[in-house]
Amino acid sequence: MKVTRRDFAAGLAVGITAPYLISNARAQAATIKIGMCAPVTGPAAESGGYAIKGAKLALEAVNKAGGILGKQAELIIEDDQTTNPGIVLAFSKLAAQSDIVAFLGSIRSTQVHAMAPDVLKLGKPVMIGGTDPNLTHMGNQWLFRFRPNDSYSGRVIADYGVNTLGKKKWAVLHSTDAFGTAGGKALTSALEKLGAPPVLDQGYANQSQDFTPVVLAIKQSGADILGSYFTFENDLGIFARQLRQLGVNIPWVGSPSIVNITALKLAGPALYGTYGVADYAEDSSEGSKAFGKAYRDVVKVAPDNQSSWPYDAVTVLAAAINKAGSIDPTKIREAILAIKKFPGAEGEYNFDQNGDGLHGYNIVKNDKGNIVFDKHIEFND
Amino acid sequence: MDLVLQLLFTGIGIGAVYALVALGFVLIFRATNVVNFAQGEFSMVAAYLMVVFAVDLGWPYWLSFLLALAGMALLGVIFNLGVYYPLRHRTFLPVIIATIGASILMANSVLAIYGPQPQVLQGWFETPGIQLGPVYLDSQYLLIIAVTVVMVIFNYWFFEHTMLGKKLQATSQDKEMASLLGISVSTMIMITFIYSAVLGGLAGILVAPVLFVSIQMGSTIALKAFAATIIGGFGDVAGAIIGGLALGVIETFGAAYISVPYKDGFAFLVLVLFLIFRPQGIFGERVAEKA
Known part of the structure; x- marks a missing residue:
């Protein structure tokens, strides 16, 4: 068979564009990925398990309600080993996956401090549960807190x-x-x-x-x-x-x-x-009661703050991305900061410009x- | 004075746990010239065995205790055959690394089987403790101290007054000569591993009601026990006991009178001072012989 110059040019064009088109099509069909650093091992492994269950429970609800930007959401979990070096490593593994749009960090302030420089470098939103007030007051615009801080x-x-x-x-x-x-x-x-x-x-x-x-x-x-x-x-x-x-x-x-x-x-x-x-008390609000019931039904143990903040983080993040209509980090950030009177398991979210969503506690x-x-x-x- | 007595009691109680684990370090070191970094994990495994037998299966405490120790003896055999024996003709370094590997394997195996949740194990006695004048004596610490005293006496009797103990001593001092005298060196080393695993397990079972049963409990105790072994003089049974007790008392008093956050620092400061000024430890002649 004789290959003409036109056939060759057409073949070349297909060869060059096919991988792009295929990957684009795959991207179109892909899920929205959320990364999560959680203590799967180490001293906090038990509470880490509760955190993962809380996040997954929220993810299921989000997906049932239509997902994020019309796609199903997916949670990618990395073990932070309950240590500072562990969470830095876990976050770097997740950050290397460019299709992850946002992350859940740690409930431990010391670990959030350890990962904070990398968060700033990456420039994508990270939901946290650490309650050291400094975390949202040290110029890192990508940290968003889902528990009231220690002040x-x-x-x-x-x-x-x-x-x-x-x-x-x-x-x-x-x-x-x-x-x-x-x-x-x-x-x-x-x-x-x-x-x-x-x-x-x-x-x-x-x-x-x-x-x-x-x-x-x-x-x-x-x-x-x-x-x-x-x-x-x-x-x-x-x-x-x-x-x-x-x-x-x-x-x-x-x-x-x-x-x-x-x-x-x-x-x-x-x-x-x-x-x-x-920060989480089952009888403190309707949102808390609803989460408590859903969590008990699935996990069969009483809920606590280890599971409630990741639940809220995923729920609020999904709502923010849907409102932003984009996975652009800056737009997601603006959408999170614009969230007011949002009922969550932990209470009513009213984000301030520092990234703190909650401003009170239960006794x-x-x-x-x-x-x-x-x-x-x-x-x- | 009340404060001093209370601190002294607690320090000796904690120190007795270090001493029991340190004893396991010393026995294996004397028999094989190798530091067994999995000694702490023996404590952890035994504590989990107790949880399985006494809590999960609900068997009587004494039966669970005996079964857990029997399990540790079996683990000692497996450890000897799987970790030490294949590497016995190599230098000490591969064996030490193998013990570290085994400790990681044990910790992660328990994690995989039992999960990461810390467990509660009740103490031997119903009464949590007794008030003796101004001092509160925790019943579990009392038991730990009593068991340590018994083990010290037992060790002395076993190694000095029984043929098996003398054979073990002969093996630890000169394997070739022991072999020429008809002692089965590999059997003696096997017995040493069994005894060390049981000792480590005993420490774990005793301390579990105080510190809870967790994957990390072994490594926390082993680090201090290792320091105690060095302070006492590596290779010396009396040194391990004295080193363990001294470390427990020093860190408790250091925490009370100088700084609580630097409690662990005192133990390791003493260790560093010993390494600088008396590296052979308190009873260190045997180390000099081995060197």
């Missing part, structure tokens, strides 16, 4: 302890990681403003095996109330048991970890009667192992 939790803990429980001699106990340090500072600052500076401000290193020196320090300080910021549930469990064993029975208002499922299981009766600030009480909603305190600043 609010500190104020709520202080307000509840001083004004509702009437206690003024505070012992403040916090982890020395980014989350704990920021939380401890926020609580101390709020207490100072209320005229009740803490009599003890005590840090501890994560994964401590013994809290006897800490408990004795609390005992000796003469504190009549304890405020705490624990990062890991096993630390909280060990501390709670030793606190009670060594006869310290003062009221205790803790950060959200005090009411999460793992902590309740590990510490058991040692946490009875304690109070916690909880709950551990009533013999049952977490009972007390009240919600919202701030306008």
